[in-house]
Amino acid sequence: MKLIKIDRQSLNDGIEKAKSAYRVFGPVKEKNDHEFKLLEKSEMPDLDFQNTRLSPKSIIYPQSQVMFTYSLDESKDDWRIMKEVENVKSPMAIFGVRPCDALAFPIVRRNFDTPDYQDTYWVKAYEATTFVGLACIDACGTCFCTSAGTGPFGEEGLDVLIIADGDDFYAKPITAKGESFIQTAGWTVEAESSVASKIDQLKTAAESSITSSVSTDKLKNKTILELYDAPFWEKEAFSCINCGTCTYVCPTCWCFDVQDETHGKSGIRMRNWDSCMFPLFTHHASGHNPRNVKYERLRQRFMHKLKYYVDKYDNGIQCVGCGRCIRLCPVNIDIRSICNKMNSFDAKNNVCEATSS
Amino acid sequence: MQNPYLPYPVRIDEIITETEDKSLKTFKFVFLNPADEEKFAYESGQFGELSIPGMGEIPIGIASSPMEKGFIKFTVFKTGKVTSYLHAMKVGDIMGIRGPLGKPYPWETLEGKNIIIIGGGFAFTTLRSSIISMLDPDNRSKFKDIHVIYGARSPGMLLYKDELSAWAERDDINMHITIDGTDDPDWKYLTGFVPTITEQKAPPGNEDTYAIVCGPPIMIKFTQPVLDNLGYSHDNIIMSLENRMKCGIGICGRCNIGKDFVCKDGPVFTLSQLNNMPKEY
Numbered sequence: 001m002k003l004i005k006i007d008r009q010s011l012n013d014g015i016e017k018a019k020s021a022y023r024v025f026g027p028v029k030e031k032n033d034h035e036f037k038l039l040e041k042s043e044m045p046d047l048d049f050q051n052t053r054l055s056p057k058s059i060i061y062p063q064s065q066v067m068f069t070y071s072l073d074e075s076k077d078d079w080r081i082m083k084e085v086e087n088v089k090s091p092m093a094i095f096g097v098r099p100c101d102a103l104a105f106p107i108v109r110r111n112f113d114t115p116d117y118q119d120t121y122w123v124k125a126y127e128a129t130t131f132v133g134l135a136c137i138d139a140c141g142t143c144f145c146t147s148a149g150t151g152p153f154g155e156e157g158l159d160v161l162i163i164a165d166g167d168d169f170y171a172k173p174i175t176a177k178g179e180s181f182i183q184t185a186g187w188t189v190e191a192e193s194s195v196a197s198k199i200d201q202l203k204t205a206a207e208s209s210i211t212s213s214v215s216t217d218k219l220k221n222k223t224i225l226e227l228y229d230a231p232f233w234e235k236e237a238f239s240c241i242n243c244g245t246c247t248y249v250c251p252t253c254w255c256f257d258v259q260d261e262t263h264g265k266s267g268i269r270m271r272n273w274d275s276c277m278f279p280l281f282t283h284h285a286s287g288h289n290p291r292n293v294k295y296e297r298l299r300q301r302f303m304h305k306l307k308y309y310v311d312k313y314d315n316g317i318q319c320v321g322c323g324r325c326i327r328l329c330p331v332n333i334d335i336r337s338i339c340n341k342m343n344s345f346d347a348k349n350n351v352c353e354a355t356s357s
Numbered sequence: 358m359q360n361p362y363l364p365y366p367v368r369i370d371e372i373i374t375e376t377e378d379k380s381l382k383t384f385k386f387v388f389l390n391p392a393d394e395e396k397f398a399y400e401s402g403q404f405g406e407l408s409i410p411g412m413g414e415i416p417i418g419i420a421s422s423p424m425e426k427g428f429i430k431f432t433v434f435k436t437g438k439v440t441s442y443l444h445a446m447k448v449g450d451i452m453g454i455r456g457p458l459g460k461p462y463p464w465e466t467l468e469g470k471n472i473i474i475i476g477g478g479f480a481f482t483t484l485r486s487s488i489i490s491m492l493d494p495d496n497r498s499k500f501k502d503i504h505v506i507y508g509a510r511s512p513g514m515l516l517y518k519d520e521l522s523a524w525a526e527r528d529d530i531n532m533h534i535t536i537d538g539t540d541d542p543d544w545k546y547l548t549g550f551v552p553t554i555t556e557q558k559a560p561p562g563n564e565d566t567y568a569i570v571c572g573p574p575i576m577i578k579f580t581q582p583v584l585d586n587l588g589y590s591h592d593n594i595i596m597s598l599e600n601r602m603k604c605g606i607g608i609c610g611r612c613n614i615g616k617d618f619v620c621k622d623g624p625v626f627t628l629s630q631l632n633n634m635p636k637e638y
């Protein structure tokens with residue numbers, strides 16, 4: 001598909017135009033970090049960021065989401081009958097998604113959009129959204145996307161990829177949705193043919209700026225129980241305080257809890273992000289807890305991402321290498337070293353070839 | 358697109374107190390919209406999410422049998438927030454049910470086989486459903502011998518007492534009803550723990566004999582070696598798990614054991630399957 005060239009002014013004009021057809025979200029500076037926000041009229045995204053503190057996951061899958069309403073008023077006809085909240089989604093566009101965060105959506109989709117059940121809240125929001133990506137030129141030290149199924153110019157999960165080159169930008173349409181975003185934005189100038197090789201150079205440079213990696217090739221060959229029973233889990237979990245930060249900041253974590261909240265005679269049933277790091281997550285009414293001990297919960301998080309998901313979907317790991325959990329963990333637990341340990345674990349001799357970093 | 362979290366509205370049609378300590382009640386529900394009953398077509402071994410607005414949802418095994426029409430039944434042990442509230446509800450009250458959820462017992466495999474049902478405590482609910490289904494005149498000829506070993510602490514703690522005694526009178530099912538102990542001189546069935554009774558009464562294991570085992574962890578722990586001694590292969594031992602759940606449809610991520618979701622890939626598993634899974638139940 002043809003490459004479009006956009007100068008700084010047309011980029012801003014195009015984003016403004018797109019707001020007439022989409023609710024446009026983009027990164028804006030908040031305190032010391034960047035966060036995705038709905039862009040107000042004439043508000044522009046701030047593209048001077050490495051990555052946002054949180055991924056745009058919550059635009060599709062809010063941290064707290066009302067699913068139903070109900071009335072507890074016995075005089076009403078619909079007393080105690082759950083009513084679906086209106087769930088019609090107008091078109092949305094997320095501008096400035098990093099390729100790692102974009103790949104998280106197709107990963108998470110395998111969970112929310114299955115042949116048996118469709119999570120209508122997630123699926124409708126996802127389908128209404130156009131993902132406009134921004135290639136990374138300068139990676140963070142904790143990024144390992146190139147060994148986690150994507151890369152700084154990765155396209156999976158995106159509808160358009162935008163590449164910044166000084167004050168100029170190139171837009172590469174990837175899907176029909178992306179084409180129509182470009183059309184709505186009024187970006188029509190085709191880039192000269194020499195640009196393709198320039199982009200290749202930028203891409204190679206960006207890829208080589210990523211210095212850390214994980215090895216995942218041998219995860220599949222081991223049985224679940226071999227890895228589950230591996231001797232390193234207690235030691236790896238020793239300093240974990242089960243704060244749940246790693247799960248909340250992760251673009252590919254999807255677990256939720258469902259709660260009813262009543263005010264007077266009416267109420268809502270909502271879902272809230274939850275975390276497998278919390279003891280109550282699996283606690284039974286009887287008091288029994290299948291993952292009672294801290295290391296069992298840490299093991300669940302990494303086994304899910306790096307083994308259960310791998311076995312279930314045969315489509316890579318449930319991690320896009322964004323590095324957020326590494327940067328934000330208060331005790332420096334690092335998925336890269338755990339992944340490498342799992343990958344190199346030799347169950348017969350009960351040892352890992354990789355040593356912890 | 359159908360919203361899989363939306364419960365069918367139901368009305369409580371009847372409430373039966375099952376046990377002398379009143380901790381177990383059976384709730385009979387009728388669908389407010391008759392068409393929903395067809396959508397709820399289920400098989401024995403599946404469960405539903407009982408939904409009480411303002412309280413939440415709980416996964417409960419379906420105690421009625423698909424051969425019983427016009428209603429569905431659940432037997433609920435009073436233990437926490439939602440179950441206590443449900444125990445205080447009245448006939449005529451409205452609430453919701455989602456389902457049917459999970460995989461049933463493997464009825465296709467079980468056809469033409471000897472079936473031995475082993476149940477303890479209040480985990481007898483989906484087993485009742487299974488017995489009713491198998492004893493139905495349309496179905497009985499599809500199975501060979503049927504044995505039932507069911508134990509409770511005392512006579513007053515047995516579920517479905519009238520049905521138990523009716524089944525005990527029949528000659529097409531071998532009932533072995535047992536209690537841990539009693540001073541009731543009129544007690545006419547067995548005394549002893551389920552594993553012991555299993556040792557004495559269960560037929561030996563072979564390719565054509567399947568055991569369905571549901572009960573508290575302690576009962577399962579001591580029954581399994583007995584079945585091993587009797588020659589049951591782990592492919593022929595079927596169990597049902599109860600992990601904590603929310604969505605019931607494999608999406609919320611709560612109930613996994615390894616790569617399987619108890620709600621969607623289970624709750625029914627063979628012992629062979631469980632042997633290859635982490636012991637997170």
Ligand SMILES: Cc1cc2nc3c(=O)[nH]c(=O)nc-3n(C[C@H](O)[C@H](O)[C@H](O)COP(=O)(O)OP(=O)(O)OC[C@H]3O[C@@H](n4cnc5c(N)ncnc54)[C@H](O)[C@@H]3O)c2cc1C
Pocket residue numbers: 283284285286404413414415416417418419432433434435436437438439440441479482483598599600601602603624
């Ligand atoms: C497949 C399946 C079948 C079941 N069948 C029956 C049955 O036939 N009869 C019966 O009495 N009980 C059954 N249970 C157990 C029953 O679901 C719990 O006792 C019940 O959820 C406790 O809810 P609560 O609100 O009273 O307890 P609380 O401790 O207040 O629990 C709060 C919430 O946690 C969850 N929860 C807590 N414990 C469990 C648990 N053990 N299993 C699942 N979710 C839990 C529920 O969402 C519950 O609403 C079954 C569980 C499963 C998974």
Ligand code: SF4
Pocket residue numbers: 239240241242243244245246247277328329330331332333
């Ligand atoms: S962020 Fe770190 S300390 Fe907190 S739960 Fe995750 S691994 Fe444990």
Ligand code: SF4
Pocket residue numbers: 246249250251252253305318319320321322323324325326335
């Ligand atoms: S596990 Fe860590 S590095 Fe991987 S996607 Fe989640 S937050 Fe990013």
Ligand code: FES
Pocket residue numbers: 601602603604605606607608609610611612613618619620621
């Ligand atoms: S209860 Fe939600 S995944 Fe099983």
